[in-house]
Amino acid sequence: MSLVPFYRNDPYAAEPTAEVDPALYLKWKAAKEATDAWGKEAAHLRAELEQQIGNAHAGMVEGVKVVTFRPVSKWAESRLVRDYPELAEQYRRTEERVFFDLERFRQVHPDIADQYQSRSFCLVAE
Numbered sequence: 001m002s003l004v005p006f007y008r009n010d011p012y013a014a015e016p017t018a019e020v021d022p023a024l025y026l027k028w029k030a031a032k033e034a035t036d037a038w039g040k041e042a043a044h045l046r047a048e049l050e051q052q053i054g055n056a057h058a059g060m061v062e063g064v065k066v067v068t069f070r071p072v073s074k075w076a077e078s079r080l081v082r083d084y085p086e087l088a089e090q091y092r093r094t095e096e097r098v099f100f101d102l103e104r105f106r107q108v109h110p111d112i113a114d115q116y117q118s119r120s121f122c123l124v125a126e
Contacts, residue, residue, distance in 0.1 A: 049069075056069070057069060057070045
């Protein structure tokens with residue numbers, strides 16, 4: 001396997017870079033692929049368990065409660081609005097809100113804002 005991915009027109013070609021340990025990179029990549037695969041399997045198995053639980057609030061194995069699937073105080077609001085648009089329209093309201101204007105703060109205090117900028121860790125497409 002080549003460590004050097006081939007990609008065209010990298011919009012970040014001029015960004016600062018640092019060499020990393022190739023063995024560490026390969027171990028991380030393998031662990032990530034395994035995690036992703038197991039995550040998909042876990043989601044599939046969870047869906048099967050949810051189906052078996054149905055409308056009950058818990059699942060049991062040999063008489064022992066092992067998982068719960070209880071209703072919570074949260075609703076799939078966007079699905080409800082999508083499925084019942086005319087009815088949902090009757091319950092829309094305008095609300096004034098106070099919020100932090102990050103863009104203005106960044107313009108005035110870029111040195112402080114830069115300390116709080118998030119970063120994204122991603123695998124470069126191969």
